[in-house]
Amino acid sequence: MFKKRLPLLLTFIAGMLPIFSFFFRAPALLEDDPTGNGVVQVSDTFEQWMVILAAGALLLGVVNVFQVNLKKISNRGKGWPYAVVFLTALIVTAVFGLWDAFARADITAWYAHAAYQWIVEAGFKPLQATMFSLLAFYVASAAFRAFRVRNVEAGILLAAALLIMLGVNPYVVRALPFLPDLTQWTLNIPNAAAQRGIIIGAALGAASMALRILIGIERSYLGLQKGE
Amino acid sequence: MTDLFQRLMNMDKRWLYLLVGLAAVIPILLPLNLPVNVAQSVQDLYDRVESLPAGSIVLVSFDYGPSTGPENDPMADTFIRHCLARDLKVICIALYPLGGVTEGLEELRRAVGPIDPPNGVLESSSFPGKFYGKDFVYLGYKDGGQATMRQMGENVHTVFPQEYFQAPVTQYELSNQVQGYGDVTFVMSLATGIIGEWWANLVNAQYGTPVAVGCTAVSAPKYFAYYKAGQMFALLPGLKGAAEYEYLVEQQHPRIAEATAADVYNAGKGWDVQSIVYSIITLFIIIGNVGFLVERRQQLRR
Numbered sequence: 001m002f003k004k005r006l007p008l009l010l011t012f013i014a015g016m017l018p019i020f021s022f023f024f025r026a027p028a029l030l031e032d033d034p035t036g037n038g039v040v041q042v043s044d045t046f047e048q049w050m051v052i053l054a055a056g057a058l059l060l061g062v063v064n065v066f067q068v069n070l071k072k073i074s075n076r077g078k079g080w081p082y083a084v085v086f087l088t089a090l091i092v093t094a095v096f097g098l099w100d101a102f103a104r105a106d107i108t109a110w111y112a113h114a115a116y117q118w119i120v121e122a123g124f125k126p127l128q129a130t131m132f133s134l135l136a137f138y139v140a141s142a143a144f145r146a147f148r149v150r151n152v153e154a155g156i157l158l159a160a161a162l163l164i165m166l167g168v169n170p171y172v173v174r175a176l177p178f179l180p181d182l183t184q185w186t187l188n189i190p191n192a193a194a195q196r197g198i199i200i201g202a203a204l205g206a207a208s209m210a211l212r213i214l215i216g217i218e219r220s221y222l223g224l225q226k227g228e
Numbered sequence: 229m230t231d232l233f234q235r236l237m238n239m240d241k242r243w244l245y246l247l248v249g250l251a252a253v254i255p256i257l258l259p260l261n262l263p264v265n266v267a268q269s270v271q272d273l274y275d276r277v278e279s280l281p282a283g284s285i286v287l288v289s290f291d292y293g294p295s296t297g298p299e300n301d302p303m304a305d306t307f308i309r310h311c312l313a314r315d316l317k318v319i320c321i322a323l324y325p326l327g328g329v330t331e332g333l334e335e336l337r338r339a340v341g342p343i344d345p346p347n348g349v350l351e352s353s354s355f356p357g358k359f360y361g362k363d364f365v366y367l368g369y370k371d372g373g374q375a376t377m378r379q380m381g382e383n384v385h386t387v388f389p390q391e392y393f394q395a396p397v398t399q400y401e402l403s404n405q406v407q408g409y410g411d412v413t414f415v416m417s418l419a420t421g422i423i424g425e426w427w428a429n430l431v432n433a434q435y436g437t438p439v440a441v442g443c444t445a446v447s448a449p450k451y452f453a454y455y456k457a458g459q460m461f462a463l464l465p466g467l468k469g470a471a472e473y474e475y476l477v478e479q480q481h482p483r484i485a486e487a488t489a490a491d492v493y494n495a496g497k498g499w500d501v502q503s504i505v506y507s508i509i510t511l512f513i514i515i516g517n518v519g520f521l522v523e524r525r526q527q528l529r530r
Contacts, residue, residue, distance in 0.1 A: 022434075054372035148516065
């Protein structure tokens with residue numbers, strides 16, 4: 001009962017309420033009570049909880065990171081010194097981030113500590129920017145070495161890539177003034193059509209998965225096997 | 229000729245890295261001021277900002293981190309400057325966990341000057357007569373993504389009870405005035421990854437609030453589907469979009485052009501770099517493929 005049915009019932013209620021509230025929020029239904037009806041109010045409370053739960057999920061992530069990396073360090077797994085650096089950075093950043101919150105008994109003071117700001121400004125930001133900047137070099141190298149017309153599909157991909165890159169190149173556009181229009185057409189028509197197909201397909205998949213969870217067919221999130 | 233292609237094909241990749249590195253550094257130091265062709269999706273944002281009546285409120289969401297700063301930062305700078313030059317009011321938030329909060333404050337300060345509300349420095353040095361809390365305000369970062377967006381539709385003050393510098397949101401005129409999406413004219417999301425998409429399919433779809441997105445080039449193809457469907461009324465696709473928007477704003481507002489020119493890095497300089505690097509990549513793709521075809525032909529002959 002507590003392992004299966006109660007979580008399934010809670011999931012069903014928590015899932016159905018926002019769906020109902022979306023329709024109950026119709027202006028005609030709220031005319032007499034502008035602050036909202038019961039369903040809407042409960043749903044709004046759930047949404048507030050969700051914001052808090054999202055923050056809780058971050059904590060869960062930190063716990064998981066600790067488990068995985070501590071295990072790697074204790075087993076001397078591949079790249080374990082990196083795990084040491086990673087956990088040290090995590091602990092130091094968290095300590096300085098939370099320092100003022102505890103010192104001032106004010107959880108909103110998280111960003112005030114100078115050392116924390118220095119870690120973010122002088123460490124985290126340049127490192128993240130560097131990681132992304134390296135892509136320019138790898139993309140150039142990979143494009144040169146691997147982007148080959150080996151078959152028809154690769155040929156179409158190459159033609160589209162060249163069209164987009166040449167269509168935004170100021171030197172080429174000066175010589176071929178019609179190219180930007182062709183590039184824009186490619187982005188607006190064939191590209192948008194394909195993207196829409198992908199987006200709609202993904203949305204339908206997400207909706208069907210949500211429905212499976214709501215009605216209790218999909219139970220793997222409870223740690224239950226098929227048929228349990 | 230065949231020998232030349234073979235040598236190029238077997239070239240040490242460090243030469244290519246050196247070429248890309250030089251192409252990235254030289255245009256920043258010596259700007260080329262390459263021309264831009266303004267796309268309709270960019271023109272739409274410029275036209276909307278130009279057409280809004282003074283006092284209209286715009287919500288700017290910093291949904292990116294330092295990794296995409298070179299693309300998103302110039303969009304943010306130009307957009308905030310453009311809004312303030314047009315006497316619009318700007319309320320800023322951040323929804324991206326990896327540095328959104330730092331990007332937001334940094335870019336706001338770059339656009340308006342070194343404000344320091346806790347110490348009473350509220351007036352913008354770049355836009356004299358514009359004040360923190362009255363003409364622009366920063367509410368800071370909130371975790372939760374879609375849940376946060378959804379909750380803001382009900383009540384912004386419950387999601388952001390304090391602004392960035394920890395004063396109650398009700399303390400400032402602008403943040404006190406904005407309680408839901410109905411109080412803003414449109415949302416401008418400066419986005420990396422998927423967050424811009426959420427603004428379209430959640431806030432635009434459910435609340436009818438117009439949404440514009442300034443995205444990274446790698447996300448742009450996906451966002452064009454939303455733009456063409458009308459779920460985004462404007463789109464700044466990557467650094468190219470940023471450069472086009474910067475160009476449009478500079479033509480109309482010489483003071484902003486002066487401020488942008490004084491920036492160490494701006495969209496125009498970034499676009500110079502990207503154009504040169506694109507040219508190098510395109511050239512090497514062509515060389516690589518010609519070499520590949522020549523090699524294959526030789527193999528067939530043998």
